[in-house]
Amino acid sequence: MGWRSVAVFLASALALAAQDFRSWARQLEARGVRVSAGIWDAGTGKVLERHQDDLALVPASTTKVVSTYALLKTLKPDFTLETEVWGDLQDGVVRGDLTFKGDGDPLLTSERVWLLVQSLRKLGVQRITGGIRLDQSAFDAQKEPQGWENTTADTLPTVLALSVNFNRDEAGKLVPDPERQSREVIQRLLQEAGIAVEGRGAASEPPRKLLGWASPPLRAMVLDINKWSNNFMIEMLVRKYGAGSWPRGVKRIQEFYRTAFNLGPEVIQITDGSGLSKENRLSARTLAIILRGAYHDFEVGPEFVSSLKVIGGEPWKLKKKDANLTRRVRVKTGHLDRVISLAGYLQTLDGQARVFAIVLNGPCGDDDVWDQVSRWAN
Known part of the structure; x- marks a missing residue:
């Protein structure tokens, strides 16, 4: 196959993938589900696919991506109480x-x-x-x-x-x-x-x-928080972060992102650290910016990335029965009534690292997010 044929083949494959992504989002919206989703190259930050990625929705436990990275970066992994x-x-x-x-x-x-x-x-x-x-x-x-x-x-x-x-x-x-x-x-x-x-x-x-x-140390506590989605632990730490006050702890998290990422409180719309509050609002793009920042953070990035669930790894079974995803997806999940979210990293079959986030609000289920993650990864 000549280089022109290869180029045509790759262009066709990308077009088909983009069509699948658009169809996935539109089918969800036709069911009354609000969608904020996207995938980005982890190295360059280039957007590969997105749909309403700036739409701020209820994020559920993917809020812990926001709170745990801020704690690790400001308090440092060896911090203890x-x-x-x-x-x-x-x-x-x-x-x-x-x-x-x-x-x-x-x-x-x-x-x-x-x-x-x-x-x-x-x-x-x-x-x-x-x-x-x-x-x-x-x-x-x-x-x-x-x-x-x-x-x-x-x-x-x-x-x-x-x-x-x-x-x-x-x-x-x-x-x-x-x-x-x-x-x-x-x-x-x-x-x-x-x-x-x-x-x-x-x-x-x-x-x-x-x-x-x-x-x-904080690195061990963050690992437990994100692996097990432990609401109690992160809320304890947010209160400590605010010198005993939830509002001060949340405000300090928001101030960190305003200073470090130029993401103001109008973007980091949170009232707690765990994601239990349905007043929280985050977009797929906001989650991806933080995830990519953590991925390239030599100081605390390894601790943060290792705290995420490893699909097909210890001690969680695959949500999606797709053997090709084993140890190729690191993710924080989120579940509330009428809320499903995923945010994390995946590795493509050719070894490329990607940052992705999906937030769904409405009548949705786990298959709705994992079907798209499987397409991205495979």
Whole structure:
């Protein structure tokens, strides 16, 4: 085949692909689905296909692309939070209460509290004359961010500065009194370690900081957030990012994108970090700009890209039964009632890297997005 024939063949193939993309978008719109979608070359940023890519729609959990990259870039991957333990320790006895001051660590699980208790034992703590007190002052009193009025009641537990086990019970259900659960878990682990909690007696001296317990690094937390789409963890971090305030945390994210990407708040329209709010609005183009920026960010890009789900990789099965997609798609998914979204990276059969985003609002399903991703990848 001569070069002219090759050129004609490639032109025909591209035209057919473009026709398929347009048909896909039009068929969705004919069903009452609003579409914002596109695919770009990861290296040059050249748009390859797009449809209403500037249309801002409800993005669901692809909002986490926006929030987690901003956190990684500004706080850095090694950032940690510190839960503090305060008390009046004298000769192995904490006189009065033992106070645990929260800092927004979203991974304060029973296993990590157990390790914290072992560190208290190494300090010589043998007995506590008072009880267990929780200091939640690092966060303000706001119960939930703007836009959660229409979310399901069991979507997210109470977000407190000190929260143990995601404020859920052993069956994964929300607990009505998360502070009580946290105190009970801490007290039980102390007693199992041989540290008596007597529940009486006052401190004779002002309490002092006995221990600082660091969270896992931010890179590990972001990995859990994006792999598992953990709403609780990202909202804990957004509150911490705003010095205890959801509105300040969201505003700080928006300010980051205004400064770093020239994307103003009229483009980064978010009221939370998780995507639970149906007041959030993002376009496919906005998501793609951020994804491509992260892809070329030597400082934190590898941590961000590796936090996305690997289709056909650990521990997720293929949404679309297409073996050709295995380990060729890295993606953040989003699901709400009448909302399906995907945003991430794919590798074509000839090895080219692409950035893509699809946001659908209306009567849609997973096949509607994965059919198009399969066409792009294959």
